[in-house]
Amino acid sequence: MAIELEHYLILGALLFSIGLYMALAKRNFVGVLMGIEMMFNAVNLTFIAFSRFPRFADMTDAERLSGHVFVIFVITVAAAEAAVALALAMLVYRNRETIDVDRMDLLKW
Amino acid sequence: MDSVNRFGPELILLAMAAVIILADIGWALAGTGAERMRRPALGALALTGTAASIIWSALLIAFDEQGEAFSGMIRVDDFALFFNFLFAGTAAIVILASIDFLRRNRFVAEYYALILASTAGMMLLASTIDLIAIFVALELTGISLYILVAFMKDGRSSEAGLKYLLLGAISSAVALYGMAYLFGITGSTSLDEIGLVVSEANGETRSALVLAMVFLIAGFGFKMAIVPFQMWVPDVYEGAPTPVTAFLSVGSKAAGFAVVMRIFLTALGDGSISSDWATVFAILAAISMSLGNITALVQGNIKRMLGYSSIAQAGTFLIGLAVVAAADPQLLLGTSAVLFFLGTYAFTNLGAFIAVIAISSKIGSDQIADYAGVAKRSPLLALGLTICLLSLTGIPPTAGFIAKVYVFNAAVQADLVWLAIVGVLNSVVAAYYYLRVVLNMYTAEPASEESIQPGYYLGLAMVVAVVGLLVIGIFPSPLLEASEAAARVFG
Numbered sequence: 001m002a003i004e005l006e007h008y009l010i011l012g013a014l015l016f017s018i019g020l021y022m023a024l025a026k027r028n029f030v031g032v033l034m035g036i037e038m039m040f041n042a043v044n045l046t047f048i049a050f051s052r053f054p055r056f057a058d059m060t061d062a063e064r065l066s067g068h069v070f071v072i073f074v075i076t077v078a079a080a081e082a083a084v085a086l087a088l089a090m091l092v093y094r095n096r097e098t099i100d101v102d103r104m105d106l107l108k109w
Numbered sequence: 110m111d112s113v114n115r116f117g118p119e120l121i122l123l124a125m126a127a128v129i130i131l132a133d134i135g136w137a138l139a140g141t142g143a144e145r146m147r148r149p150a151l152g153a154l155a156l157t158g159t160a161a162s163i164i165w166s167a168l169l170i171a172f173d174e175q176g177e178a179f180s181g182m183i184r185v186d187d188f189a190l191f192f193n194f195l196f197a198g199t200a201a202i203v204i205l206a207s208i209d210f211l212r213r214n215r216f217v218a219e220y221y222a223l224i225l226a227s228t229a230g231m232m233l234l235a236s237t238i239d240l241i242a243i244f245v246a247l248e249l250t251g252i253s254l255y256i257l258v259a260f261m262k263d264g265r266s267s268e269a270g271l272k273y274l275l276l277g278a279i280s281s282a283v284a285l286y287g288m289a290y291l292f293g294i295t296g297s298t299s300l301d302e303i304g305l306v307v308s309e310a311n312g313e314t315r316s317a318l319v320l321a322m323v324f325l326i327a328g329f330g331f332k333m334a335i336v337p338f339q340m341w342v343p344d345v346y347e348g349a350p351t352p353v354t355a356f357l358s359v360g361s362k363a364a365g366f367a368v369v370m371r372i373f374l375t376a377l378g379d380g381s382i383s384s385d386w387a388t389v390f391a392i393l394a395a396i397s398m399s400l401g402n403i404t405a406l407v408q409g410n411i412k413r414m415l416g417y418s419s420i421a422q423a424g425t426f427l428i429g430l431a432v433v434a435a436a437d438p439q440l441l442l443g444t445s446a447v448l449f450f451l452g453t454y455a456f457t458n459l460g461a462f463i464a465v466i467a468i469s470s471k472i473g474s475d476q477i478a479d480y481a482g483v484a485k486r487s488p489l490l491a492l493g494l495t496i497c498l499l500s501l502t503g504i505p506p507t508a509g510f511i512a513k514v515y516v517f518n519a520a521v522q523a524d525l526v527w528l529a530i531v532g533v534l535n536s537v538v539a540a541y542y543y544l545r546v547v548l549n550m551y552t553a554e555p556a557s558e559e560s561i562q563p564g565y566y567l568g569l570a571m572v573v574a575v576v577g578l579l580v581i582g583i584f585p586s587p588l589l590e591a592s593e594a595a596a597r598v599f600g
Contacts, residue, residue: 012289016282016286019282020279020283023275023279024279029271029275032275036275036278036279036282039279039282039283039286040282040285042286043282043285043286043289046286046289046290046293047289047292049293050289050292050293050296054296055293055294055295055296056296059296063296063297064296066241066292066297066298067292067298069241070240070241070244070288070289070292070298073241073244073245074244074285077244077245077248080248080252081248081251081252081274081278084252084255084256084274085274085275085278088255088259088267088270088271088274089271091259091262091267091270092267092268092271095262095263095264095267095268096264096268101271101275104268104271104272106264106265106268106348107265107268107269107272107343107344107347107348
């Protein structure tokens, strides 16, 4: 059986859902971050799959490649976001001595 | 060179951010002798940056330099220029309001640099016409704001920053997933190209388009702070430093609406799909207004109350977006109503938050109950806050009145009478909690007789905001014409 576009899309959707569940259900901040990274990577997989199996036969290489270019931007920006997130985790730990998101209750959640 | 020229307003903000950081290092090397001049000089540099950005935008109009830049990544048109003025002006007022606030903070340079970088991101959000550039601009705005929210480094501020970052990252991942499907269906990341393919869409691709649309609304709904993506608003507004809260409530929200208008009107503006998102926006508008106002009723903290009120205001803006998808003439009416409302809302909310900065820093509390008798301690501040709250309620002769009439009129003309009625009923509810603050300031007995004197810069920022909203309230036509010209971009 050949692996087609649908298979990649289903895998992407599964990864995205698992990531979203982790981001919402994990109590440890680092776990939440891992969930968010998984969501970003599910998006990357979807982009690459759409680039690999173009919908229109007359798409130029440049148009097809814009999916790949998008992925590079996503990876770069996600790295910057993770750097800020970990710095914030350090800051919160210094203040509260915990990074358990359930205990972030100084402000009414 | 055309590209760089049209990118100028953003470029100059980013360049000034770098200059500020370098100048701060220079001061550190110069030793303690020059320390006294450091804070005013850095503030002046930041203000110069925003002023230069405004002047550059004005020159682009004067020399008729509108057009595309960077091979179709950015389009500088009346819509983008409208938001250039809005964001640079907002940043300038926020910087003015921050000078006193930062008196005891070591990281002044970083604060100004982040404000400028975030403003540049917001401007880009209004002018980009390619999904890749939209994503980068979204994150430029977002990441700068995450740091600004946590800037005080204490328990509350860092907690607010953490919550903002988590929900912000999740929402941008959701928006990205929508973009991935939009790219997959249409084979392009350019909004114009996407719009062309979408207008030829048939039943086969329609369901996938609706899926992409839902993800995009969910992702950008976070930036616009509409129900049900509003959970972060009260916590972040309460925990963030108040000038940053003001910046968030005006800049970040307007940027969200700008990018949503760009994407939905350009890429998904075709009739078959636009009736779908118009319905979604109409329902979200009604829920946002009602839930925001009802929750605001029971708030004791004025920053939380203004947070919930900003959710309700976002619902009112959404009425304009819901109107857009009706027939062609309404398309312009709805868009220009949103733009006009955003312009008036910027002055109103900035004024309200500046008054809160001035009063709260003196009485040391954000509780509405502690605002008792403020009118006796500082008549001018109380008057300013009252005018802003009247404008938020929508009472003439303030700008908020005209904006609300404009939006409700647009809704009635597009046969969305039920939405206009929900909006008017909500204004009545809102009047209760806005006027409660006013009543408390004027009739209750003050806890002490000591007068409240805002700093010079804070007073100046307050005067700009209040005069602005009164002038728009009495002479609305310049802003009306500007928002109509900006709306014509999508005509």
